Amino acid sequence: MENASVPSVDNIRFDGSARTRWRLGFDRVIGWLLPLLFLVAILPILSLVYYVSARALPTLSWTVLTSTSPYRTDALGVPIIGTFEVMLLATLLAVLFGLFGGIATAEFLSDRVAGWVRMSANLLVGTPSIIIGYFGYFTFVLYFGWGLSYIAGVFTLSFFMTPYVFRTADLAFTSVPRHIREAALGSGAKPSQYILKVGTPIAFPQILTGVFLAMAIGVGETAPIVLTTQPGVLVPQTVYSPVTFLTQLIWENFAQSQSSGLQVLAFQAAFLIMVVVIALNIVVRLISSRYRKRLEGLYA
Amino acid sequence: MSGEASSPSANGPVLAVRGLTVTAAKRKILDGVTLDFPPRSLTAVVGPSGCGKTTFVRTLNRMVELTPGLRVEGHVDYVGQNIYGPGVNPVLVRRRIGMVFQRPTVFPMSIFENAAFGLRLIHEPEEVVDRAVTEALVRAGLWDEVKQDLDRSALSLSGGQQQRLCIARALAVNPRVLLLDEPTSALDPAATQRVESTMERLKQDIVLVLVTHNVSQAARVSDRVAFLHSGRLIEVGPTADVLERPKDPLTEQFITGRFA
Numbered sequence: 195m196e197n198a199s200v201p202s203v204d205n206i207r208f209d210g211s212a213r214t215r216w217r218l219g220f221d222r223v224i225g226w227l228l229p230l231l232f233l234v235a236i237l238p239i240l241s242l243v244y245y246v247s248a249r250a251l252p253t254l255s256w257t258v259l260t261s262t263s264p265y266r267t268d269a270l271g272v273p274i275i276g277t278f279e280v281m282l283l284a285t286l287l288a289v290l291f292g293l294f295g296g297i298a299t300a301e302f303l304s305d306r307v308a309g310w311v312r313m314s315a316n317l318l319v320g321t322p323s324i325i326i327g328y329f330g331y332f333t334f335v336l337y338f339g340w341g342l343s344y345i346a347g348v349f350t351l352s353f354f355m356t357p358y359v360f361r362t363a364d365l366a367f368t369s370v371p372r373h374i375r376e377a378a379l380g381s382g383a384k385p386s387q388y389i390l391k392v393g394t395p396i397a398f399p400q401i402l403t404g405v406f407l408a409m410a411i412g413v414g415e416t417a418p419i420v421l422t423t424q425p426g427v428l429v430p431q432t433v434y435s436p437v438t439f440l441t442q443l444i445w446e447n448f449a450q451s452q453s454s455g456l457q458v459l460a461f462q463a464a465f466l467i468m469v470v471v472i473a474l475n476i477v478v479r480l481i482s483s484r485y486r487k488r489l490e491g492l493y494a
Numbered sequence: 495m496s497g498e499a500s501s502p503s504a505n506g507p508v509l510a511v512r513g514l515t516v517t518a519a520k521r522k523i524l525d526g527v528t529l530d531f532p533p534r535s536l537t538a539v540v541g542p543s544g545c546g547k548t549t550f551v552r553t554l555n556r557m558v559e560l561t562p563g564l565r566v567e568g569h570v571d572y573v574g575q576n577i578y579g580p581g582v583n584p585v586l587v588r589r590r591i592g593m594v595f596q597r598p599t600v601f602p603m604s605i606f607e608n609a610a611f612g613l614r615l616i617h618e619p620e621e622v623v624d625r626a627v628t629e630a631l632v633r634a635g636l637w638d639e640v641k642q643d644l645d646r647s648a649l650s651l652s653g654g655q656q657q658r659l660c661i662a663r664a665l666a667v668n669p670r671v672l673l674l675d676e677p678t679s680a681l682d683p684a685a686t687q688r689v690e691s692t693m694e695r696l697k698q699d700i701v702l703v704l705v706t707h708n709v710s711q712a713a714r715v716s717d718r719v720a721f722l723h724s725g726r727l728i729e730v731g732p733t734a735d736v737l738e739r740p741k742d743p744l745t746e747q748f749i750t751g752r753f754a
């Protein structure tokens with residue numbers, strides 16, 4: 195290995211050349227700069243949290259959160275219950291379709307067909323929610339004749355949430371280690387037995403993460419709801435009833451009123467959504483770290 | 495379970511491989527392999543990387559079909575019944591011919607449930623499961639280490655223990671054949687030694703097919719050695735004969751380490 199450009203070991207200086215020292219200095223500057231840039235990046239979020247909290251908190255009371263009286267314009271009880279009911283059913287539908295679709299794609303479809311299905315799901319995720327809203331309007335409200343109703347909102351929102359659940363379910367099952375899958379099938383498990391007994395316990399935390407993320411995204415959506423439901427002053431009585439969603443209240447209160455009281459209510463609704471989204475994200479964190487510990491060793 | 499159909503000829507081979515050819519997109523991975531596995535024997539399948547030995551062992555319980563794009567010709571008779579015959583359900587074949595892999599493949603459940611996995615698939619009653627799991631753990635040489643905490647997660651076991659648990663899982667359905675695909679390649683020497691002594695005990699009553707790249711392991715535990723090269727069976731015979739007096743120059747080159 196005689197090579198003139200490589201200095202012999204005897205000539206190496208451990209205090210470094212000027213060039214090396216400059217590089218190390220630059221390295222340190224970048225090391226300081228990165229946290230700073232991180233701060234710049236999260237500044238908008240912090241200011242948003244502050245802005246919303248400052249307007250929502252002073253007048254936020256237990257009555258505001260719980261009163262469902264149709265005669266009050268300063269209470270959130272009806273939209274909170276409405277949001278809860280819409281989210282509950284929409285999540286159930288999204289889990290039903292997303293989970294079965296994801297498992298079918300990961301385990302049963304040929305690579306070719308699965309590729310097409312995955313591409314469609316990705317397209318759906320990338321579709322602006324207003325378009326999903328129009329789809330819901332034309333399909334559920336008009337074509338199915340459900341009118342602007344609770345049920346039309348539920349179906350449209352679940353349509354919006356399904357691809358998120360689908361993608362994580364698909365990914366969770368395809369990322370089960372191949373040798374584990376083969377061992378189960380190699381012991382004579384039918385595909386359904388493999389999915390229930392081995393695949394699901396391994397994929398579960400990831401799927402749960404996907405469901406919670408879909409909920410966090412769904413609860414903040416406006417367009418699919420605004421276009422398929424109409425706000426009401428009562429909690430929904432039947433599936434065709436009007437229903438108020440929190441984001442819808444924000445939209446209506448800002449778009450249709452100049453009254454500062456209604457705008458404060460909108461900020462309070464925004465504050466609630468913010469808290470729910472942050473809480474869902476924390477739950478996701480907790481779940482995945484807890485289960486990662488439990489499945490440790492599986493991927494070794 | 496002991497009253498299982500005895501073969502037409504009780505001393506005939508448990509597994510008989512006839513003209514087995516596996517093709518992947520024009521390339522032959524296995525080329526006309528014909529080989530018998532007599533009862534109570536341990537046959538080591540050796541050969542250089544890429545010689546088809548893993549594919550070979552995966553054809554013996556139709557695991558090979560989990561890899562898309564491979565075509566299998568020829569037949570494999572399990573006690574006189576061709577497992578590639580028409581109407582044969584590969585799932586039922588795999589329930590009777592278990593396999594242990596290079597890396598431990600424990601499932602994220604308790605030690606007991608891991609060993610009971612195969613029995614649960616065929617819905618055996620609880621008392622049968624209890625007895626069979628204990629027996630399988632004893633046969634796999636793991637019982638003394640885990641009998642206190644059968645309910646603990648199997649993932650908490652060491653790699654060597656996990657591998658013996660996988661052997662127990664395959665043994666629990668009381669198979670006549672156990673396939674082992676380089677079962678010690680991910681284990682340290684001490685764990686390897688324990689798995690090897692388990693194999694030596696097991697070959698007293700069932701057929702073991704051991705794929706290994708390790709000639710000295712074959713020398714330590716096997717009765718017979720089958721040497722594969724480029725998908726063809728070059729030589730098969732008693733271990734001492736093949737390793738000490740190989741007939742084929744390819745075999746000799748392999749065991750003297752002239753190609754890896």
